[in-house]
Amino acid sequence: MSAAGVALMLGGAGILLAAAPAQAAEVSFKTECIPPAISGMPPVQGTTKVQITAPAEAKVGDEVEVVWKTVEAASKNPDVLDLEKDTVKPTGVIKVGGAASGTLTMEGPRQNPPIPKNSPMILPDMKGKLKLEKAGEITLTPDKYNINVSKPMSTDTKCSPKETPAVGATIKVTDGGGGTDSGGTTTTGGNSTTTSGGGNASTTSGGGNASTTSGGGGGGGGGQSDFPGKEVAVQFACQSPGPANITSKVTINAKRNGGGYDLTVRTAKGVMDSPAPLPAGALKPSMAVKLGGSDSGTVKVEGPANSAPLEQGKPVDLPDMKGTYKPGATGKSTLSPGTLTITVNLGGSPIVIPCQVKGSVQASLELDTTQQPGGAAGGGDATAGGGSGGGLADTGAEDEGALRALALVAGTVILLGGAVFTFTPWARLRR
Template sequence: MLAGAGILLGVAAAPAQAAEVSYATECIPPAISGLPPVEGTSKVEVTAPAEAKVGDEVTITWKFVQGASKNPDILDLEKDTVKPTGTLKAAGAQTADIAMEGPRTNPPIPKNSDMKLSDMTGKLKLTTAGEVTLTPDTYNINVSKPLSTDTKCSPKETVKSAATIKVAAGGASSGGGTGGTPTVTPTVPTGSPSPTASASGSGGSDTGGSTGGGGQTDFTGKEVSVAYACKTPIGDKNATSPVQINAKKNGGSFDLTVQFKKSVMDSPADIPADSVKPSMEVALGGADKGTVHVEGPTNAKPIKSGDPIEIPDLTGTYKPGANGESTLAPGVLTVQALGTTTTCTPEKAEVSLTLDTAEQASGASGGGSSGGGTTTSGGTSSSGGLAETGAESHSALKALGLVAGTVVLLGGAIFTFLPHRRTR
């Protein structure tokens, strides 16, 4: 009886088959990463029933089996942040594009460690008797944090079928299969370019806008083009931006407003609210010395991909520490974004505003604190050795697409790699 049952079971259950195919693949990183297309080889294992009947809905799995995949030494990926999807081509007796999807389940993936991607599965309703071949096609890897980004991968050669289902005419019964995953196998360059300045401005002169005096209370600085050397989590970058410093007299002090005069760039990805905060140390010169801290609020609303990234006005209070003409120039700019910090230092002092100042108790003059701002020792001398970047008039501080620190890193982090493959 047991032997008979075994025979019956063997007839009723269509055996699953698992077949592997390899093919050249090109993967396009997120635009925000600045990375070029990456070429590598994908090895995919497809599992499906060897036999089934017309009317069956069979489950098919897709799994990449290429070994030695790594998360680059750039960014740790959190638990359950990586999700693969793809398309499997059915051809032969029946043609169809089969949507494949894996759950967003992965362990934490440290930098410079193997990528861990979930299995992808899909279903196909069989409609025609004959042989149906299954061939891997395009696939996508999505990383959800700190921002949602996609890497899109497609074959660069004709791909051989990975499995074949023999479909018999007859009644409907359910077919089965197992789950599978995709893994990308290209190599990515170790350095990820971040946004850079589109052009450089001409720079400012040694004298700025209105000079305070008499009964005047509002002072408008001139717009100066500031060349910055930026230290980002992914390396040193150059950027240039037009900046203007204005002041309003408040007793013996001045309320400062620092403005970036143009939208620095369009957002290359969705940016959550309260995730980007800029600040600056305005450099003092002339009669006075030191710096004045000014800062702006975080972005109150999410910024959608493609929308302009506006740098808010930076504000603070300048309490003079000396009598005479004191100059104000854009100084060190700091932007904190999604847990990263980018610091940009001017190549040289570009004076935007000159004020007649009267020394105040605990004023600047090289140290101390004043009102809402903080002063530190230092002058207005050149601080850097960085050439300007370009010559167009509409220059922009693209380093402030700052998500540079985090988002650009994602461009490399969502790949799996083959260690000795070269990029295109």
């Protein structure tokens, strides 16, 4: 059939034909890696060598696994410090082309052997799942990638191609009989999404085709008072010194309160691991709920600080975040998850960690609203209930200050070179 061949698996009553995965050639491309800002080091130029593996053939409707194997990273671990076992975690992006278009988010485990100073970086394989929704030939091309190292401080090194990489693998997609409309979505790992195909394909958030939930009823009169939202999947990319990524299901519920609404935002359980042993009252979440449809702006919601001490490495359940939404427009307004902020306060200057939404996300709730005086539209933000402090960070200034504070608390200055990524936010927290 092809150079890939066909594997014959003989079993009791017959013969099972199993198509071998596409044997992708190694792809090399010039790469620029940006070391963590705390290192003060210039960008590193190098060559990345990648092998992309995917099924050679599949049918419309199949969800296939794609594997990114980093044969050679663009730079070595510089001659600064040794990296411990299982401290390196890569994430990356594959460009989807041909019969589909978009991007596929790839993620690898935090898994590596000890990596000595001045030796090649050893990255675990990254994987992603691609939903095939249109017949034709689909191409997979490696793109940018990120390397997070968790110790002694969590930092990221961001690497991007400086030339157009060659196609890494091709999937021939045939119509399986069920057919599909042109366009659709390409889902990656159940966490993030990309549009695929042509026409008016819509972008959805991974984990299913969740749609907005109508709040029903008029914005001002009687009738329904509780408006449950739809659970939507969201992937957050956090700035250092926080975790690299947080993936969670988020639900926005509303309860009518006069002409406005009391909001409750709920995340999934165990959305992140505790970075260190934290006392009660040390960790507090907040979020900027995004308004759309007829209205615009954001609504700030906040949750209480942890009521009990947190154990290092144990999953953390974020408490419900609450705020008040005062409509700034009349019509149908949507509410979607926005920037999640984690604030850690151990006395002195708090560490503020903003986590931006990656990609597009569906609205969790749609409400029939009636404009209220001082409402959210026109650029003004609605405020969080009982909100003081713990505001949302829109820039990295707080993050930079937190890193400097960490260095002072540690009582030492660590210079980080090359493309390495070692510095964990939580050094200060452990102290």
